[in-house]
Amino acid sequence: xxxxxxxxxLSTAFLASAALADVRTYDFTVGWVxxxxxxxxxxxxxxxxxxxxxxxxxxxxxxxxxxNFKNDLGDRPCSLHFHGLYMNGTTHMDGVAxxxxxxxxxxxxxxxxxxxxxxxxxxxxxxxxxxxxxxxRGPLIVRDPENPYADQFDEELVLTLSDWYHDExxxxxxxxxxxxxxxxxxxxxxxxxxNDTQNLQIPVQPGKTYFIRIVNMAAFAxxxxxxxxxxxxxxxxxxxxxxxxxxxxxxLTAAQRVGILLTTKNQTTDNFAVVGSxxxxxxxxxxxxxxxxxxxxxxxxxxxxxxxxxxxxEFNPFDDTELVPTDEEALYEDPAVSYTIDxxxxxxxxxxxxxxxxxxxxxxxKVPTLYTVLTSGDLATNETVYGVNTxxxxxxxxxxxxxxxxxxxxxxxxFHLHGHxxxxxxxxxxxxxxxxxxxxxxxxxxxxxxxxxxDTLLVRPNGNFVxxxxxxxxxxxxxxxxxxxxxxSGLILTFVEAPLQxxxxxxxxxxxxxxxxCRAQDMPIEGNAAGNTVxxxxxxxxxxxxxxxxxxxxxxxxxxxxxxxxxGLLGIATIVWYGLGEISNVEQREAEQKIDAxxxxxxxxxxxxxxxxxxxxxxxxxxxSGPLQTR
Ligand code: C2O
Numbered sequence: 001x002x003x004x005x006x007x008x009x010l011s012t013a014f015l016a017s018a019a020l021a022d023v024r025t026y027d028f029t030v031g032w033v034x035x036x037x038x039x040x041x042x043x044x045x046x047x048x049x050x051x052x053x054x055x056x057x058x059x060x061x062x063x064x065x066x067x068n069f070k071n072d073l074g075d076r077p078c079s080l081h082f083h084g085l086y087m088n089g090t091t092h093m094d095g096v097a098x099x100x101x102x103x104x105x106x107x108x109x110x111x112x113x114x115x116x117x118x119x120x121x122x123x124x125x126x127x128x129x130x131x132x133x134x135x136x137r138g139p140l141i142v143r144d145p146e147n148p149y150a151d152q153f154d155e156e157l158v159l160t161l162s163d164w165y166h167d168e169x170x171x172x173x174x175x176x177x178x179x180x181x182x183x184x185x186x187x188x189x190x191x192x193x194x195n196d197t198q199n200l201q202i203p204v205q206p207g208k209t210y211f212i213r214i215v216n217m218a219a220f221a222x223x224x225x226x227x228x229x230x231x232x233x234x235x236x237x238x239x240x241x242x243x244x245x246x247x248x249x250x251x252l253t254a255a256q257r258v259g260i261l262l263t264t265k266n267q268t269t270d271n272f273a274v275v276g277s278x279x280x281x282x283x284x285x286x287x288x289x290x291x292x293x294x295x296x297x298x299x300x301x302x303x304x305x306x307x308x309x310x311x312x313x314e315f316n317p318f319d320d321t322e323l324v325p326t327d328e329e330a331l332y333e334d335p336a337v338s339y340t341i342d343x344x345x346x347x348x349x350x351x352x353x354x355x356x357x358x359x360x361x362x363x364x365x366k367v368p369t370l371y372t373v374l375t376s377g378d379l380a381t382n383e384t385v386y387g388v389n390t391x392x393x394x395x396x397x398x399x400x401x402x403x404x405x406x407x408x409x410x411x412x413x414x415f416h417l418h419g420h421x422x423x424x425x426x427x428x429x430x431x432x433x434x435x436x437x438x439x440x441x442x443x444x445x446x447x448x449x450x451x452x453x454x455d456t457l458l459v460r461p462n463g464n465f466v467x468x469x470x471x472x473x474x475x476x477x478x479x480x481x482x483x484x485x486x487x488x489s490g491l492i493l494t495f496v497e498a499p500l501q502x503x504x505x506x507x508x509x510x511x512x513x514x515x516x517x518c519r520a521q522d523m524p525i526e527g528n529a530a531g532n533t534v535x536x537x538x539x540x541x542x543x544x545x546x547x548x549x550x551x552x553x554x555x556x557x558x559x560x561x562x563x564x565x566x567x568g569l570l571g572i573a574t575i576v577w578y579g580l581g582e583i584s585n586v587e588q589r590e591a592e593q594k595i596d597a598x599x600x601x602x603x604x605x606x607x608x609x610x611x612x613x614x615x616x617x618x619x620x621x622x623x624x625s626g627p628l629q630t631r
Contacts, residue, residue, distance in 0.1 A: 021062040026055070028080075030136060031072035038191040038198055041166040045135035046073065046126070053196040054138040056158060057082075057124060059116045061144050067112040069104065076170075077103030077521070080112060081127035082140055083255060084239050084455045086419055090114040091370060091475030091502065092510050094418060097128035098364035099390075099476050099494060102518035102525075110513050119144030120239025121158075121213040121257040130488040133219035134169050137162070141213060142239075148326055149235050149244070153211040153261055160196065161214065161252060161276045161294070163189035163221040173488050177352050184345050184353030185284040186485040189221055192278050192294035200296035201306070202274065209263045211235075218254040219484040221278035222414065222458070224315050225250050227298060228273045228307070232260040234323060238454035240421055241326035251279070251317035253414030255456040255482035258320075264300070272298040273309040281461075282412060282483075321427050321452050328450045332423060332468045335402035339393060340435075343459075343481075343491065344408040348546040354490045355481065361490030362480075363389035363543045365529035368518075370476045373499045374507055375526035379536045380499035387529025387542040390494045395471040397498035402468045403479070406434040407459045413486065415465075416456040419477035419497070422469040423451035428460065435464040456482055474498035474505055490545065 028048045035052050036042040048054040059065050071078045081095035093114040097103035104110040125137035139158050144150075165172060165187065172187045194200050204210065213236070216223060226249040233244040236259025250258055274296040280286055297306045341357050348354055354361040365372070365387045376385045386392035395401055403422075407413060425447045428435060439445040447466075459465050480492035518525045527533035530542035 021064065022060065023064045023066060024057075024059050025066045025068065026057060027068045027070075028055075029070040029072050030078055032074075035135075037193055037196050038164055040191065043166055044168065046131070047135065048138075052135055053160075054136065056138055057140040059140075059142050061116060061119045061142055061146075063116050063142075065112075065114055065116055068109065069112060070109045071104045071106050074106055076131075077105050077128055078126055078131065078136070079103050079110075079128045080124055080136075082112075082114070082122065082124045083416075084120070084122040084257070084421075085114065085116065085140075086118060086473055087114055087475065088117060088473050089505060091419065091473075091477070092506060092514060094475070094477070095127050096418070096476075096478055098368050099478055100370045101368055101514050102521060102523045103128040104517050105520045108517060108520060110517055111511065116142050118142060118239055119147065120236060120241075121215060121259055122239060123160075123215050123217055123255075123257070125217070130169050130173050130484050132217075133163075133165060133484055137217040139213070139215050139217075148241060149211070149261065152244075153209040155208065156211045156213065157202065159194060159202075159212055159214045159274075159296075161216045161218065161223045161225065162193045162196065163218040163278060164191045164193050165219070166190045169219075169484075173485075176485055177488060179351035182347055182351060182353055183284070184355075184489060186220060186282075186483070188283045188285070188287055188290065189219070189278065191291060192221065192223065192276055194274070194276055194294050194296045198294050198296075199306070200274075201299045201302070202296055203299045203302070204264045206264055206268055206300060207266045209261055211259060212262055213257065213259050214250075214252060215257045216252040216254055220254060221282060221292075222251060222253040222412065223276040223278055223294075224317055225252055225276050226274075227262065228275065228310065229265070229270075230262060230272065230298070232262045234318065234320075235259050235261055235326075237320060237323060237452065238421060238456060240453045242323040242452065243326055245318075245323055247318035249315065249317045250320075251315075251458070253412075253456060253458050253482065254484075255414055255416050256454070256458075264298070268300045269304060271300055271304050271306055273307055274298055275309045277315075279315075279412070320454070321424055321448075323452045324448075324450050325453050329423070329453070331425070331447055331449055331451055332400045332470060334400070335468060336396070336399035338402035338404060340404045340406065341493070342406045342408055342434075343413065345489075347549060349549055350546040352546070354545065355486045357391055357491065357493050360389060360391045360493070361545045362391055362492035362494075363490065363545050365390050366531045366541075366543060367524050367527055367529060369494055369496065369529075370502075370506075371510075371518075371525050372528055373476060373496060373502055374510070375533070376528065376536050377503075378500075380496070380503060382537070383496075384539065385528040385536045386494065386496060387539050387544075389490075389542070389544050390529060391492070392494050392496050394499065395495055395497040397471060397474065397501050399471050400468055401471050402466065404435045404464065404466050405459055406464045407462055410461045412461055413459050413481045413483060413491070414456050415459060415479065416482045417467075417469065417477065417479045417495075419473050419475050419495075420469045421453045421455045422457075422467040423453050424457060425451055425466040425468060426464075427457070427466075428464040430460040431462045432460070432464065433462060435466055471497050474502040476502075 033047040094100040122140040125132035276294045278292040524531035
């Protein structure tokens with residue numbers, strides 16, 4: 001009798017959850033429309049079903065989401081990535097071109113289907129060719145029937161922040177990844193947007209509490225965010241609930257999300273400015289007339305004036321590392337493996353400035369890394385098969401993994417891990433230098449007992465951070481800077497997590513339309529990174545980055561030389577040259593002498609960083625994610 005009762009309980013529970021779980025189907029055709037979101041310039045943007053801003057994807061925890069995706073862009077491939085979702089069991093739906101799928105060619109259809117197992121604020125965006133800043137990015141909201149703060153708010157709002165460019169990405173990427181931009185100065189946005197517009201009015205009622213989900217969908221700019229005359233309580237970071245903590249101003253990097261509770265005032269006389277301000281420290285040079293701010297209004301009374309935002313003396317945002325997750329998940333045990341990853345920017349022989357993790361700049365493989373996992377048998381645990389420039393790190397199943405990231409660059413970077421949220425153990429100060437484990441031993445740093453968790457984290461200029469996660473999610477997961485320019489210049493590495501378990505999970509289960517996408521573009525779907533299916537350890541022919549500069553060459557020197565040769569070759573009188581000060585005659589002469597000496601040493605033959613007009617335009621052997629790639 002007891003048994004029947006248990007059975008009945010079980011089946012009711014099963015029915016209840018089955019009734020709750022829905023299939024949310026979205027039919028998305030991606031194409032072009034014209035828009036002028038900052039009122040300064042009309043341009044072509046990537047829309048969905050003729051709609052821009054693109055629609056928000058809504059789901060409830062437990063739902064299955066199906067996106068029937070059609071690429072109607074006409075002339076370029078596309079993909080959709082669902083940022084922050086763990087995709088447990090469905091790494092092949094993560095949407096990363098040449099990592100988890102082939103990009104979807106123009107004119108083709110492709111179905112994304114996955115279960116949503118986590119509540120929170122996410123977003124979705126193209127993950128191919130630095131494409132999303134052209135408009136293909138929107139919020140993805142997962143409602144939670146068990147939201148622990150449900151009784152503390154009356155209404156939910158979604159607010160997106162972003163930066164905006166008047167030019168389209170392919171052109172911007174070619175000038176960014178170019179010998180004429182040897183310092184790697186990133187294109188500066190033309191303006192900032194909120195909900196893809198400016199001067200947005202947000203109607204509110206007095207004495208109510210709103211759960212505002214804020215998503216920064218920027219290509220580049222982090223934003224400071226505040227609401228004049230109000231404080232708010234942070235309760236969510238990147239989908240993870242944190243204990244409500246009062247703040248006046250927050251800092252949201254590209255790709256970060258935050259959920260806040262805002263209680264409105266008991267009045268209906270005044271309206272208040274809601275301000276987003278792009279962090280101009282990120283910009284190498286600030287164009288004349290740039291307005292870094294975007295203002296919206298909290299509208300208590302639509303007939304009252306919309307006040308201008310007041311200038312503030314200095315920024316003083318809340319430090320997210322101080323937050324404590326609501327579930328109080330304890331600090332993971334000492335890691336089974338700890339990777340120390342140094343970040344730097346440097347020039348390669350083509351004169352272009354690239355971004356590196358431990359001296360490797362990412363170049364995408366010929367075979368999507370996931371398909372290499374699935375077709376390399378026991379060799380899937382051997383990093384060789386994935387190719388040098390995917391920067392593969394192979395993880396065993398169910399271990400604690402630590403990343404120590406040292407930023408050797410004077411810029412700020414937001415790092416994102418696919419497939420996981422991570423615990424943040426430490427973040428060093430600006431100019432604080434590399435992480436030193438001695439700090440733990442001598443007690444000058446202690447790890448928090450219940451560390452903050454999120455999926456995208458800022459590292460400070462020449463600072464560091466230490467994070468941990470559990471390798472409990474077999475898959476191919478990128479770790480990368482979420483400044484889209486740095487995705488294009490190679491600041492990416494690939495975690496190949498539990499490849500043998502992944503084979504068991506997915507072999508024979510990849511839907512045919514995934515392979516069709518590859519076939520339509522003659523992209524191989526098996527073998528190692530070079531497409532070799534016979535000898536998996538032979539990666540001859542794999543995509544690689546341009547070589548290193550010859551020893552003794554300063555980047556500036558080779559660039560000076562390259563530039564003069566290039567200018568000579570192309571007969572260019574003037575070249576748009578930004579980010580680098582004047583190259584003096586002395587520097588140029590020095591560079592020429594060095595290259596002569598190098599030419600002598602190497603028997604009179606010197607390939608000057610592959611400099612000939614054709615390779616500059618096509619990118620030569622560079623097969624990165626930008627349009628410079630040869631494929
Ligand atoms: Cu928003 Cu690789 O991700």
